[in-house]
Amino acid sequence: MAQERRRILIRGTGTVGYEFIRRLCLFTASGHPYFDWEEIIFDKRSPFEKNVPKIKQLQELIKEGVRPRLCTRKERVEEFKQIGLQPTYTLEEALERADVVFDATPSGGENKRLYETYAGDGRVFIAEGSEFKKKKQFGDIFVSGVNERAVLDNLQRGGQFFVVGSCNTHAIARNVLLIKKAFPSLPQEEIRIEATVLRRSDDPNKEQTTTSFSFSRFDEEYVEEGSYHAYNVLAAFRSVGDEGIKLRVTVAKLADPFMHCLLWKVTLPTRIPDARERFMEAVIADPFCSRTGYRQANIVYWESKEVKRFDVAPWLLRDRCYSHTIVCLPTVGTRVSDGKTVLEYCTFTPQDSNVILSNLEMACMAKNPDAFSTEEFHNLVAPLLEPREI
Ligand SMILES: NC(=O)c1ccc[n+]([C@@H]2O[C@H](COP(=O)([O-])OP(=O)(O)OC[C@H]3O[C@@H](n4cnc5c(N)ncnc54)[C@H](OP(=O)(O)O)[C@@H]3O)[C@@H](O)[C@H]2O)c1
Known part of the structure; x- marks a missing residue:
């Protein structure tokens, strides 16, 4: 049985880092054993006066303990x-103390070399999203x-470096x-x-905003998958032995401050007259999926x-949408092409919140992989995902 990790350091207090620290503190105050951290440390790089109120708010979140x-x-x-602001530790001291280190900066990949110098004694290092190339x-x-x-197997075998998708x-x-749940027999x-x-x-909270539109260039690194998103999804499924998914994802960047939108085309191998109904049943049954009757990204945002x-x-107060995806109901439809049913629909991605619960989950797994139950964790955070109608 591995020793429990009890001290966590989170680097970066931006869009993802700040909300992750806030939620982690709130859950720690809940007293649940998954969150009984002995120490929570966060790293702020730049001493900006404008950030002082938010940093103080974080420091005052937990009144006791x-x-x-x-x-x-x-x-x-x-x-x-x-x-x-009075730092308790230098970064170097914090890296010495922490046994779980989360890098919620855009520089996780570059910081890996630093972490490797601290990786000798079973610490776990986790970076965010785009740092998995x-x-x-x-x-x-x-x-x-x-x-x-x-991930749990990997941790139990001594794995130390992870990325939250x-x-x-x-x-x-x-x-x-x-789609798998809607059409299990295909x-x-x-x-x-x-x-x-x-x-x-x-993100809408950024000082500089981009005003240009850009297609993703043809990415020679992802000829088959189309983009790193699809590569990452396939890698996650492959890690549990699921090899057969046929997925391709292309990307364009919009000068839009609201939400990522995804346009889906699912070609089924045969004609399925009730494909739409089956898909909708899967949507309604999935706790991590929300749905909306609005077509406009600004309203959904x-x-x-x-x-x-x-x-x-307080730790279960739902002040944003934590779902992984939001299905836009008016866009869900089917047609038949060459004797095959094609299901088409659109979704929105709650960009700066759907990974927060996964960060919390990853932290709990790293803390004590032997005592972690996925089902128990998902039940614990379930109230944060409700209601699922937007
Ligand atoms: N934004 C999202 O919705 C979202 C969603 C999923 C995943 N992600 C991923 O999460 C990561 C962070 O994104 P974000 O949007 O939260 O970034 P962000 O809002 O720009 O914040 C970045 C934070 O990291 C700090 N930082 C930047 N470079 C650093 C370095 N080299 N060393 C130490 N601290 C550094 C900044 O500190 P100072 O301000 O103090 O300088 C800031 O607090 C990225 O990898 C991103 O791809 C983001």
């Missing part, structure tokens, strides 16, 4: 003090609901799961799944950020 502690690079400590891998991919079994990787994987290698991701170019439930404990 474990309080999140700030760290920064040694040479920055004095500058942080000047803006009224064919040629330059940070670690093995984790996509919630797909390959917990492979990106928001679109989660959305694509969830749609593959929906040979999956004969179902062709094609998706086009229309990516929003920036706005509604998904609304606080939707107040009747729960």
